[in-house]
Amino acid sequence: MAAIDNRTTGYRQPAGEGLADWVARRGAGFWIVAALLAAMPLIASPFWLVQIIAYSLILGMIALSLMFLAGYGGIVSLVQMTVAALAGYLVAILGDSAVTQISLKWPLWAAVPLAVFLAALFGALSGALSVRTEGIYTIMITLAIASAFYYLTLQNYTIFNGFSGFNGIVPPVFLGVDWRGSQAFYYLCLGCAAIAYGVVVYVSRAPFGLALQGTRDNPRRMAALGFDVVGHRIAAYAFASVIAAFAGVLLVWFQGQISPGTAGIGPVIDVLIIAVVGGLSRPIGPFIGALVYVLLRTFSLDLLEGFGLDGKRYQLVIGLGFLVIVLFSPNGLVGIYERLRERHERSRESRASAMRIGGGAP
Amino acid sequence: MSAAPQRVSSAGSANALELRGVSRLFGALAALSDITLSVRPGERRAVLGSNGAGKTTLFNCITGDFGPSSGVIRFFGEDVTAFPPHERIRRGLRRTYQISSLFAGLTVLDNVYLACRGVSRNRLSLLRPRRDDALTHAAESLVEAVHLMAVKDRLVGELAYGQQRQLEIALALSGAPRFILFDEPAAGLSPTERRDLVHILTGLPGHIGYIIIEHDMDVALRVVESVTMMHNGRIFKEGRPDEIESDPEVQELYLGGGDVGADHVGGGHG
Numbered sequence: 001m002a003a004i005d006n007r008t009t010g011y012r013q014p015a016g017e018g019l020a021d022w023v024a025r026r027g028a029g030f031w032i033v034a035a036l037l038a039a040m041p042l043i044a045s046p047f048w049l050v051q052i053i054a055y056s057l058i059l060g061m062i063a064l065s066l067m068f069l070a071g072y073g074g075i076v077s078l079v080q081m082t083v084a085a086l087a088g089y090l091v092a093i094l095g096d097s098a099v100t101q102i103s104l105k106w107p108l109w110a111a112v113p114l115a116v117f118l119a120a121l122f123g124a125l126s127g128a129l130s131v132r133t134e135g136i137y138t139i140m141i142t143l144a145i146a147s148a149f150y151y152l153t154l155q156n157y158t159i160f161n162g163f164s165g166f167n168g169i170v171p172p173v174f175l176g177v178d179w180r181g182s183q184a185f186y187y188l189c190l191g192c193a194a195i196a197y198g199v200v201v202y203v204s205r206a207p208f209g210l211a212l213q214g215t216r217d218n219p220r221r222m223a224a225l226g227f228d229v230v231g232h233r234i235a236a237y238a239f240a241s242v243i244a245a246f247a248g249v250l251l252v253w254f255q256g257q258i259s260p261g262t263a264g265i266g267p268v269i270d271v272l273i274i275a276v277v278g279g280l281s282r283p284i285g286p287f288i289g290a291l292v293y294v295l296l297r298t299f300s301l302d303l304l305e306g307f308g309l310d311g312k313r314y315q316l317v318i319g320l321g322f323l324v325i326v327l328f329s330p331n332g333l334v335g336i337y338e339r340l341r342e343r344h345e346r347s348r349e350s351r352a353s354a355m356r357i358g359g360g361a362p
Numbered sequence: 363m364s365a366a367p368q369r370v371s372s373a374g375s376a377n378a379l380e381l382r383g384v385s386r387l388f389g390a391l392a393a394l395s396d397i398t399l400s401v402r403p404g405e406r407r408a409v410l411g412s413n414g415a416g417k418t419t420l421f422n423c424i425t426g427d428f429g430p431s432s433g434v435i436r437f438f439g440e441d442v443t444a445f446p447p448h449e450r451i452r453r454g455l456r457r458t459y460q461i462s463s464l465f466a467g468l469t470v471l472d473n474v475y476l477a478c479r480g481v482s483r484n485r486l487s488l489l490r491p492r493r494d495d496a497l498t499h500a501a502e503s504l505v506e507a508v509h510l511m512a513v514k515d516r517l518v519g520e521l522a523y524g525q526q527r528q529l530e531i532a533l534a535l536s537g538a539p540r541f542i543l544f545d546e547p548a549a550g551l552s553p554t555e556r557r558d559l560v561h562i563l564t565g566l567p568g569h570i571g572y573i574i575i576e577h578d579m580d581v582a583l584r585v586v587e588s589v590t591m592m593h594n595g596r597i598f599k600e601g602r603p604d605e606i607e608s609d610p611e612v613q614e615l616y617l618g619g620g621d622v623g624a625d626h627v628g629g630g631h632g
Contacts, residue, residue, distance in 0.1 A: 206490045207479050214465055214476055221463040224425060225480030225533065226451035235486060 037190055046182035050254070052298065054186045056291040057193040058254055061247035063275040063286030065240040068200055071280040072209055073236045074216035075131070078142040081271045082149045083123040083241045084248030085263035089153065089160060090115035091169065091252050098168025099161050108172045116245040123241025124234055131233040146268045154260040165259025169252050179253070189250055193287065196243045200283045203239070212236050273318070277325050279334030288333050296321060376439030378403040378541045378571045379424065384433030386419055386595075393419040394430070394595045403438070403540070405571045406563075408582040410606070411592035417575045418460060420592070421543045425457050426450050438540065452481055454540030458530040458547060460575075466519035470510055473518055474501040474532050481537030500536075508532040508562060524555040531562060542572040548581045560584055583607065 094111035130141040153160040171179035278289025300314035329335040386394040426447040508528040563585040576582035583603040591599040
């Protein structure tokens with residue numbers, strides 16, 4: 001039975017916690033990463049800023065939505081990439097794109113919220129179809145929904161514009177900022193990812209998240225405590241799908257276009273791989289997994305050609321990396337980090353106790 | 363939710379629990395056949411019978427863990443036969459499990475807190491409670507009631523067996539229970555822990571009725587006012603504890619007789 005997430009001081013907010021306590025409780029590593037991310041435009045080129053880091057943050061959010069369901073709810077849903085793709089499509093359809101005969105040219109404030117809402121609703125309905133099943137059957141049903149959506153976008157021309165999809169979708173000018181600029185777009189992605197991360201961390205220890213972990217560990221007992229297990233899982237799908245939908249909006253702005261390839265089985269599996277490689281036990285895992293994935297995808301071509309191999313085989317590198325990580329650590333990269341830290345602490349403790357006993361013998 | 367006619371509970375007139383012709387089949391095996399049983403509000407009853415007599419199946423039908431194959435179950439007058447478990451729990455029904463069914467990765471207090479949340483209106487809250495939250499106080503007083511205050515912040519997985527059994531009871535007392543099903547609460551407890559258990563059961567507020575499945579006669583007959591004997595999925599005898607104890611047929615079948623078979627008085631003193 002997996003342990004309920006109880007690593008911090010508990011889910012209750014201390015009564016009179018000040019800002020200083022809050023800052024201290026996050027730890028040094030958290031603030032170093034936060035500062036680094038905030039200062040990134042000063043050190044990184046526009047290519048790194050957008051193509052590597054912003055892209056990682058977007059994929060990380062989609063994988064985070066999968067991690068929330070899988071890590072806290074024990075539900076492996078392959079439909080999260082589809083939710084993101086649907087939100088992206090809806091932004092293209094309701095908003096503006098180069099395909100003028102379909103796009104409705106609604107203003108941003110109407111198109112984006114409706115796109116997110118409809119995509120989240122789609123996610124919740126997919127959840128309603130699959131929550132009564134478990135394990136491999138949930139995977140099969142969500143995979144079926146994902147491939148059905150892929151073929152719909154491929155074959156439907158009246159709404160989804162078939163094979164060619166939509167192009168010419170640009171991030172808007174909003175609040176006086178042109179979000180097309182690499183710095184602005186980077187901060188937009190960073191802001192959304194930070195909010196998504198913070199909300200998942202917070203909710204995981206609020207009654208909703210705690211009860212979700214209860215339904216993962218002991219669904220029958222949860223029902224005997226008055227919880228509606230099926231309803232709770234559907235609500236979790238809806239919650240996770242909101243995150244995936246926002247990521248989908250960012251994704252379509254990042255790509256500037258959307259076509260069936262975005263919703264294909266390849267990307268669906270990639271999101272699963274990202275979440276598993278990063279680690280399903282903590283919300284930071286998906287972001288680490290996404291960064292590794294994007295780096296491998298971007299640079300394995302040069303790397304392979306450096307070894308005199310065909311550069312198109314980058315999937316091979318990703319596949320091998322996935323195998324190695326999963327073989328060595330079921331909890332992904334986060335699990336490896338935790339094990340290393342544990343070992344380090346243990347060796348430091350044993351050194352300290354040896355010093356006490358031996359008094360510093362040679 | 364249910365198509366069957368519902369009679370809303372009118373205090374006093376309706377039985378706390380009423381079963382009419384309840385049967386449960388597992389394939390061709392009748393685990394329960396034609397059980398008719400009524401328990402008044404506040405009444406405390408023991409269900410006795412050898413292993414395989416259908417006692418736990420009876421509990422599972424009452425809580426809705428699985429539905430009966432036929433028959434009607436009313437809870438305070440309301441037909442709950444088609445209700446899912448959580449709907450019955452929200453109406454004041456509670457149960458404990460024969461094998462402790464807890465959240466091992468959570469602390470004692472958080473287990474009870476989760477139980478209090480489950481029957482509260484804010485069970486789906488996305489907001490974290492503050493430390494002085496009313497449900498936290500409710501959870502603490504329940505932990506107190508089952509004598510676990512000393513270990514309230516320990517993980518349940520680290521507790522001694524007897525303490526886990528006591529925690530089972532605390533979970534069943536969360537919210538405002540009207541009727542509780544105790545499934546072998548004394549199994550595996552030491553004599554001292556059994557005395558504590560009797561103390562907790564007899565100390566429950568008078569309006570809370572319960573049914574207890576228990577093999578230990580010393581516990582069972584001291585905490586109830588009526589007894590139902592089950593055998594092979596049927597009700598075999600009902601009466602006051604002293605009547606049951608002195609009934610020759612019961613003694614033959616269950617309380618000793620020697621020639622009844624290997625399955626009599628299972629596990630009571632294990």
